[in-house]
Amino acid sequence: MELLKELCLADGISGFEKDVAEIMKRELKKSCDKVDIDSFGNVTGQKGKGKAKIMIAAHMDEVGLMVKNINEKGFISFVKIGGIDDRILLAQRVRIKGKKGAVPGVIGSKPPHLQRKEETEKVMKHDELFIDIGAKDKKDAESKVAVGDQVIFESDYGNLSDDYVYGKAIDDRIGCYALLKVMEKIPDNIDATVYGVATCQEEVGLKGARVAAFRINPDCALAIDTTIAGDTPQIKESESMLRIGDGPAITIAEASGRGLISHPGIRELLINTAKKNRIPYQIDVVEGGMTDGAMIYMTREGIPTGVLSIPCRYIHTPTGVFSMKDLDSSISLLFKAVMEYRL
């Protein structure tokens, strides 16, 4: 479990995936015939020599912030990288990855004692907030951080129960972990060529998967990502039926059809493989939100693509929750589906 923890705690907002890429490269080298990093930063491990080309994708980037401006007093304003609800930002602890190392910071807020009634009722927008790094002034702040530095949510990793795990960046580091485990399980003599791709910049437009799919030009692709569990008090059954612990979700459509509409053949492959091997699964129709699959399936002349998602609570916040059982089932299902695939 150390590897999973290492992946979740590694820092890498979109475009800054280097630390995660290092881990992926190191681990893929243990199981693959060939590992390389393309000009975009995607890490690809290749295994097998068969004719059928299968691509598996998991994204390395996490949502976070980026330094936009440092004011005269040394306080920092920022932009959001990826979809983040402004309401979760207040009073968060963050880490700014400066040139000389990580600089701790706090997203500051006005104490309730000083707030007028109308202020207590309104959501503070991210552009009204600031990061305090304890700098004396602008010059002092600029000696540690610069405009354009990545800002990571300070978070931890641990267990809520025997099965439920909380962590930072579980979207999609648990997918990266699954990818590594699947590549490890695939036998060297598989009658296919499998490309395990850890992609970049998914959270800001599914970009890395697009260039990787073009380069590999696979016969089919599977993306492994996280999805929204609907088993918490605020979410209605009509919004999400998924429950953590009930198995990975096989996607039918993303973003009400604006994202991936999964290929019937790949969808059947996943469903039939799950049934045959008695692996629990759920079916996911997503109202909003997309995965790498949405870009891969429109690459070149169209690539038959499916998505397997691990239901998570509180994604796109500093701390998400998932079930270890679901992660294990995802690895089994993905591995078995790869082995079952025929051209």
Ligand SMILES: [Zn+2]
């Ligand atoms: Zn994701």
